Amino acid sequence: MTTELLPGCTGVLVLADGTVFQGVGVGAAGSALGEVVFNTAMTGYQEILTDPSYMSQILAFTFPHVGNVGVNVEDIEQMGGGSDTSARGAIFRDVPTDPANWRSQNSFDGWMKSRGVVGLAGVDTRALTQIIRDKGAPHAVIAHDPEGRFDLEALTAQARDWTGLVGLDLAKPASTLQAFDWDEGLWEWPEGHPRVDAADKSVVVIDYGVKRNILRALASTGARITVVPATTTAEEVLARNPDGVVLSNGPGDPAATGEYAVPEIRKLVDSGKPLMGICLGHQMLALALGAKTVKMDQGHHGANHPVKDLTTGKVEIVSMNHGFTVDRDSLPEAVTETHVSLFDGTNCGIAVAGKPIFSVQHHPEASPGPADSLYLFERFAGMMRS
Template identity: 75%
Template structure:
């Protein structure tokens, strides 16, 4: 039935267990169902909300002040798909602040409304984060209506009826529809994004499971011309392009579900001897192709302050992570070598083959969350391509 909430409440978050959080609606009007996670980053909210890896998720920002740098056309991470193939909702402690940056084109709330992202402000995000840490990521419906009237029973029932991310292939929807070439490089102060190189040093095929722009920019900055192809592209079609290397991109959903069509093709790419580099979902599906298993995490890893140790060098990196599934390290078969590990919980964060030019990482080396600790992985990929040549 329809009920009125507290005066001034124009937004709610209805959890599958019957809990209802209320506050002030922000951004788009309407409803969206998804899995609620939390992100511990202090900046980069536009990149987070346009990351296809967050498809079918509602992001709780633990940092209380969001919106101060506004939004712009340059900081989008999404390359393919519609706005619905990224985060569906956002939860804030305070109302988004007015932008105070020379790079801002429009404020966060207006931008969210244009993209169809539903927001909720005025929520105790500490309590919600603690709940997720203790009980896992709940299914929920986020809703925003200016009149403050919600059918709470219907919202709760919709959250209960949602089947969740396990067994869900989302990469096809997040992927491009046809191949295209990317040549823009990384951003530099005073110069903006690098112009396309004259003659590329490498030809790289990127399998798009929901690729982020900065992955493509990082490839361009090592001298690669990236040809982006749909998630369902066969190994034969990829190898026919005679690439120097293949990158398996990040993306949303259950890797085992996407792997039903992707894993057989990845196996062929590995067997071809072509250098292969996997990131996030690409890492998980490469692991599946090599014989390991993936499992759903309770809280997932979402943030820009995650310590990861590179076991090949002994160095610790501060990295950006965004994943709700993980590779079960106990199922890694020989000759797979574990190369990176999370220092938060000991979960796997990278692998390599001992006898072939193949490696992958769970984190996002292109994200540069303040430090640029992990950009060296693109140089490592370039070294593999040099040796293969």
């Protein structure tokens, strides 16, 4: 390794091919291994870094200024845990700024330290994004040492030897260990998140790495929510006699998680219960229906993705976070494509003919539109009521 570290370097990102990005270490000291992806969102960095779908990934923000609104407990998306079940590391163009927002309860840097998120700032994120666009998401190690001591050869070997996300089931470690109920609704000014008491329908959410705002959006439709672990059987779900079932988002390879989840999803499909899938849940529903999933080179990560609802002709601006996609050419005849990405034409939604079953690849709860996709929860609620 011939790369010389610059004076004052306290953080590095070392790619599997030996490329080294140097800068200022922020957040937690130490190192983290993962797949590097970029996110184009201009806001929502706390929600992004706590999304379990980013588990085993290192996230580069293309927007240069991060940290200005601080952090708070309300904007955490994962149900529990730290960087072990969400983003492992974060990369910034500028050093995160001090908070200047009335909702802030802590500085971004201090919060990253407490969660174990290794950060790197002061690097050319445009150059890194170009590498990802041209060559795909690389395996890498991000490291932060206040003393600036790095074994670049060892870090390169660690990144090179990592097998990556293909074939990796991450839903089990991201999932809850036991069932629990949820009654918190979507955020309202100025009270925050209200409790939803008058629920007329019951929904079981299978947790493959669920985000809190998915549960809030469901509760706000008037549903009583029960969240169950990823390994819950269809018989256990149906024994609760729900009015509908939701397959949540989550990390990892859908085919790997599908080894134990897909047979149960098939039983839920056959039950006739209304069924809704989101992100990983969408991909595994597609697998259960006979389609295939494939790994994407860069994936989709951002809050500015245009998606068209083919059933209404409506175009919505959505939040995306996925590295695998449903192969649209593998969809069986009884499955209709309902949503499509206007960036690259990839599949973003399906529905089953004659059954109250649908799913979407994007995150309708994330609200970058800000409410473009919330109709999907109402659509699901309507299926349960009818």
